[in-house]
Every structure is written in C-alpha cells, then in structure tokens.
Amino acid sequence: xxxxxxxxxxxxxxxxxxxxxxxxxxxxxxxxxxxxxxxxxxxxxxxxxxxxxxxxxxxxxxxxxxxxxxxxxxxxxxxxxxxxxxxxxxxxxxxxxxxxxxxxxxxxxxxxxxxxxxxxxxxxxxxxxxxxxxxxxxxxxxxxxxxxxxxxxxxxxxxxxxxxxxxxxxxxxxxxxxxxxxxxxxxxxxxxxxxxxxxxxxxxxxxxxxxxxxxxxxxxxxxxxxxxxxxxxxxxxxxxxxxxxxxxxxxxxxxxxxxxxxxxxxxxxxxxxxxxxxxxxxxxxxxxxxxxxxxxxxxxxxxxxxxxxxxxxxxxxxxx
Numbered sequence: 600x601x602x603x604x605x606x607x608x609x610x611x612x613x614x615x616x617x618x619x620x621x622x623x624x625x626x627x628x629x630x631x632x633x634x635x636x637x638x639x640x641x642x643x644x645x646x647x648x649x650x651x652x653x654x655x656x657x658x659x660x661x662x663x664x665x666x667x668x669x670x671x672x673x674x675x676x677x678x679x680x681x682x683x684x685x686x687x688x689x690x691x692x693x694x695x696x697x698x699x700x701x702x703x704x705x706x707x708x709x710x711x712x713x714x715x716x717x718x719x720x721x722x723x724x725x726x727x728x729x730x731x732x733x734x735x736x737x738x739x740x741x742x743x744x745x746x747x748x749x750x751x752x753x754x755x756x757x758x759x760x761x762x763x764x765x766x767x768x769x770x771x772x773x774x775x776x777x778x779x780x781x782x783x784x785x786x787x788x789x790x791x792x793x794x795x796x797x798x799x800x801x802x803x804x805x806x807x808x809x810x811x812x813x814x815x816x817x818x819x820x821x822x823x824x825x826x827x828x829x830x831x832x833x834x835x836x837x838x839x840x841x842x843x844x845x846x847x848x849x850x851x852x853x854x855x856x857x858x859x860x861x862x863x864x865x866x867x868x869x870x871x872x873x874x875x876x877x878x879x880x881x882x883x884x885x886x887x888x889x890x891x892x893x894x895x896x897x898x899x900x901x902x903x904x905x906x907x908x909x910x911x912x913x914x915x916x917x918x919x
Contacts, residue, residue: 651765657786658759664793664814665752668698671800671809672745680741684803685891687720691803692741693733694796699744700732701792702751704773706758711735728774787821794818795889795918798882802891810882816849819881822888823852824864825917830854831862833914836874836907841865843873844911847881875908877901890916 648656672695680692689697704710715721715730736744764786770776771785780788794814801807809815823846830842831854838858845851853867883898885891894912901908 650767651763654764654767654782654786657783657790658756658763660814660817661786661790661793662752662756663812664790664797665748665756667809667812667814668793668797668800669745669749669752671797671806672741672748674806675741675800675804677741679804682803684799685886686799688718689733689799691800692744693737694799694803695741695744695748696733696736696739697729698793698796699736699748699751700729702748702755704775705755705789706751707773708751710774725778790814791818791821795885798885798889799891807882815881815885819846819849819885822885822915822917823849825888826852826911826915827854827862827864829862829914829917830911831856831860834907834910835860840907841870841873841875842907842911843867843870843876844884845876845878846884847879849881873903875901875903875905875911877908877911884915887912887915888917890918 675691680690680695682691683689684691684694686694700708700711710728711731711734713731713735715727715734718730721727721730764782767781767783769782771780771782775785794809795818797809797814801809823844826842826844830836830840836856838856838860840856842854842862843851844854851867853865853870853873854862855865855870856862878900879887879898883895887894894915896909896912899908899912901912
C-alpha cells in the first residue's frame, strides 16, 4: 500500500504485495519531549527505545514530511500537475491523489471501488487497490486536493497528539490493519511513503530539494537496512564476502555474508578490508533502492570488486 520497506535487525526482509514487508520494529528518529531531535549523523535510535516515545517519533517525522510535501504541492502550476513522474502510468497529479487517498483512509475515509481501466503497471491486488484511489480522484482539481490533504493530515496529526499511541502491536487502522499491519509498521511507513512521493513530485517538475532534512535521512536509513537482504538473497556472493555502503553523511553500513549465504549487518570497523565498497549521495541511493528507473552508475564510486559492487547497485530496488 504505497511505498513500504523494512528489514530486521539481522538484515533479513521479505517481499510482499506492498513492497518489502516489515519483519521487526523499524528504528525511528530520536524523540524527546514531543519533538524529533536527530542525533549527529543519524536519524535512528535503537529499536528498544520506550515504545510510546518510538511511536511518537514516527508521528513527528511523518508530520515533517507532510509539511514538506504540502510546501511543494502548493506551488505547482496546472501544467506541472500533468507532468509524468518516474512511476509508470502516474502524473504529478496522480501522486497527489494517491496521498490524499491513503491519508483519508487513516481517518476513516471510504475506499472507492472503481474500475481502473487499462493499467498495465498494475500487477496485483495491492496495485489495483492503490490505483483505484488514484483513478477516483483523477479529475479532481489539484488545488482542492492539496486543501483536502492539508485538512486530513492536520486532523490526523491532532488526533495522534491528543491520543498518542502507546502499543506498537495494536492493529493499524482501517485498510492498513486488514493487510496485517500493526501500529508500528503503519506509523513507521507513513513518513517513508510521503517523502518518497515528495521526491517523485520534485523530479517531475524539476524542483530538486528536500534531501537534507530529517525525513530524507530517516527514509534513506530505512532503505539502508535492506542492504544485507540485497547482498545475501539477490546478489548471492560467496560466504565471507563483505560489502560496505556509504551514503552521503549517513553512518556507513557493513554487510558480511555467512556460511549460510545470508548477509548480516556488521559494524564497518569489523569488516576490515571489504570485498567491495559503494559510495554515493543520498538521492542516488534512494532512487536506486526506491526502484525509480535504472541506477545511474555515474553517481556511484565503486572500489574493490567492482563487478560485485555493480551487482549490488543494480539489485537495490526494494519498493514496487
């Protein structure tokens, strides 16, 4: 449902109809006193943080992502709303409609059961569900949709602040709960979905930005947690292979392939001389891991076993 990605502390993840389905609690930005406070060079804290504080931090980073998205969306012209995005079959208007649809579901809105017509990019039931929300709003005035998104998210934010969730295992609201999501999965994925689509919007209208804030760091680090899965399950190098991925100013990720073929996260200092090292900027990494077209290898610095490094880059996509 929208863009989802997650992994476990041991680096494992599994694909689902909504992307990479969470197998364990994601790590949020640091939370203190009702506000997000990023630690130096990271947007994450250990997943054993107090559950209520952890859930509250997701709400704060989601709200920051919403405000950033609305700032961009409020400035678009009628012509810009019709520009194609990197997402097959979707215009900038469709991205907006998608967020309006999903956010409406969080406050009890009804899902529209409409015919989606010829949509070759829809490949499963989850894709059909998502496309229905877009098709139902395709003729809506974008200014009205921006206003609806602002109103809906403001209502949801006020509800979450007035009655903050405390139990990560509680079933998520509405359709999100019906697909098996708990509160932790749901709250942790909403900022990811919003920020990724803000970037889709920015690329469509050639207005780069939004790459140096907390939502960007949060989302990049969620994607970085899928690297052990990519190395072990997709690239499948020999046991003992080690890979280091460096993304901008974020903490680097080390991966070591065990005798069982699984890629496991390890501290970079324990890797020593890695078999391959990959370096890039945050945007290039999120484009590759977010499945937005073919990775631009010119934006990657690959050292060590370059063939292995290229295979890692070209297998990074973990969202539909």
